[in-house]
Amino acid sequence: MKDSPFFYSQEIAQVHIDRWSKGGVVLAGDAAYCASPYSGMGISGGLVGAHVLAGEINRSPGDLPTALAAYERVLRPFVDEIQGEVNPRILRVGMPLSKHAIAAFRNATALACFLHIPDLVARMSKEDSGGDWQLPLHEAA
Numbered sequence: 001m002k003d004s005p006f007f008y009s010q011e012i013a014q015v016h017i018d019r020w021s022k023g024g025v026v027l028a029g030d031a032a033y034c035a036s037p038y039s040g041m042g043i044s045g046g047l048v049g050a051h052v053l054a055g056e057i058n059r060s061p062g063d064l065p066t067a068l069a070a071y072e073r074v075l076r077p078f079v080d081e082i083q084g085e086v087n088p089r090i091l092r093v094g095m096p097l098s099k100h101a102i103a104a105f106r107n108a109t110a111l112a113c114f115l116h117i118p119d120l121v122a123r124m125s126k127e128d129s130g131g132d133w134q135l136p137l138h139e140a141a
């Protein structure tokens, strides 16, 4: 870190807000419900949120409060699913702090790679992030 000419560091965070809109101002994507790089699904969250928001505004033309309330009601379960995929306790295991813990972590990950364990985990992991939540289909206006 001290010798690197291009050392970069940034905190990893999730965004949890009670309401995603106030008046005519609406948040979507990371600004409203960042799930963090550790969960993945950030791009999907932004796109799905924009889709739901546009659909609800279309469904209630001229009634923004109703549209924004529906946006939150419809999207919250999806956001809860993608944010819930991060377990801080498990993440902490991957961020050892002492010299010995870092060495142990590196040895363990080297052994795991030698045994192709990441490939196995990737093959066995589910591809249905977002759980049972169904993307609402909107009719064209």
Ligand SMILES: Cc1cc2nc3c(=O)[nH]c(=O)nc-3n(C[C@H](O)[C@H](O)[C@H](O)COP(=O)(O)OP(=O)(O)OC[C@H]3O[C@@H](n4cnc5c(N)ncnc54)[C@H](O)[C@@H]3O)c2cc1C
Binding pocket: 028, 029, 030, 031, 034, 035, 036, 037, 040, 041, 042, 043, 044, 046
């Ligand atoms: C290291 C890393 C790895 C990731 N990996 C994945 C991944 O594998 N899969 C995945 O799905 N997601 C991943 N993500 C998350 C994903 O990048 C974000 O969830 C996604 O980009 C959020 O989109 P957004 O449009 O909400 O916000 P952003 O992409 O952050 O867009 C916000 C934009 O607003 C601009 N802006 C900010 N302030 C102002 C201002 N005052 N005026 C005008 N413009 C402004 C910014 O410059 C930016 O262009 C990763 C994120 C990081 C950091």
